[in-house]
Amino acid sequence: MMIEVEGVQHRFGAKGEGLLALDRIDMQIQVGEMVSFIGPSGCGKSTLLNIIGGMTEPSEGQVSVAGSKIQGPLPRKISYVFQESALLPWATVLDNIKVGLEFQGVDHQMREERAVKALTSVGLMKFAHAYPQQLSGGMRQRVALARALSLETEVLLMDEPFAALDEQTRMVFGEDLSRLLARERKTIVLVTHSLAEAVFLSDRIFVFTSRPGRIKAVLDVNETHPRDPAFMVSERFATLRNKLYELLREEVLATMREDMPGLRP
Ligand SMILES: Nc1ncnc2c1ncn2[C@@H]1O[C@H](COP(=O)(O)OP(=O)(O)OP(=O)(O)O)[C@@H](O)[C@H]1O
Ligand SMILES: [Mg+2]
Known part of the structure; x- marks a missing residue:
């Protein structure tokens, strides 16, 4: 586990x-699973x-990662990609990645090697010496992903991680991520608002209720990685996506009633 x-x-x-944000959450995520x-x-x-990342201490309950109880961030075990890429504007793409490795105490030569490998895996080696502001939003998110991978x-x-991107870019980005998953056995937790993205990328989808968040349902996708773009237009994909929407719709309505009273009857 x-x-x-x-x-x-x-x-x-x-x-x-x-405010009670989360209530009685239990879940188990397997090694190499994408949820x-x-x-x-x-x-x-x-x-x-x-x-899960050890950045917030829960009021009750506990989280274990690879068998040890989480009591704070574990930068050698867990990395993060946020909605905003948070790159250093004065550093080149390559240096942005190397900085993270330097913090981890990786030596000079190894930093270069791992940064190049990570950049290559997201297809951005050509931009190694560019600055973040010279890149598009999608490219910046790729750099952020490379930084986490390195x-x-x-x-x-x-x-x-893809929220700021247009839909076409995020779907292509999703295909890349799926290929990467097939290559490297990483355990990934993705927070998303996109039904299609959740179905396309996940092994399992945890559907939350409106606040206080509880697990309402867990959907199994049962499809190997890398996912074929043809999966996206398959009947099974549509069925899963519809099922997800059905589960979410009433939770979204409940949230609107609570947080945005007067918006809907
Ligand atoms: N630091 C904080 N102090 C007080 N309340 C907070 C804090 N962080 C989040 N909350 C509240 O806790 C609830 C859950 O927030 P959270 O950010 O986890 O939601 P979310 O599911 O990620 O939402 P979104 O989809 O909009 O990102 C929200 O009502 C939010 O206002
Ligand atoms: Mg959020």
Whole structure:
């Protein structure tokens, strides 16, 4: 088992009297599995990802990664890709990747080697010496992914890494990620709002309820990696996507009633 979440509950605010964001979450994620979290805005997906990554301590319950209890960030085991690429604007693409490796204490020669390998795997070696502002948003996200890959952690956590990209770019990016998954046995947790992305990329999809977030359903996708683009237009894909929408629709409506009263009758 790579990730084990047991009885996690999280309440924000002083003395645990604030908002209940997550309630009784239990999940087990296998080594090499690719899972997605999907659910209405504010249901606690990012909170749970941060708890798994050791950045937020849960009010109750615990998380283990590769058998050890999480008590803080584990930069050698777990890497992150965020919605905004957060690259250093004054450093070249290659140096942006090397900085992360330097923090990990990787020696000079090895830094170069691993940065080149990671950049090659996302198809951006040609831009190694460019600066982030010379790249498109999609390319910057690829660099952010390369930076996370170069750390060679067993676990990769991604919080809406493609959210700022147009749909075509994110689908192509998704195909690349699927190929990469087939090559490297990484355990990946992806937070996404895209139904198609969740179905196309995941082995399993965790569907969350409206806040406080609970696991409403777990969908099995049962399709090997790398995923063929033809999968996206298959009947099975459509069935899964519709099922996902059916599960999510009432949760999204519940969130709207709670957080945006007056918007809908
Ligand atoms: N640091 C914080 N302090 C207080 N409340 C917070 C904090 N972070 C998040 N929350 C609240 O906890 C709830 C869950 O937030 P979270 O960011 O985990 O949701 P999410 O599912 O990732 O939403 P989205 O899809 O919009 O990113 C929200 O209602 C949010 O307002
Ligand atoms: Mg979020």
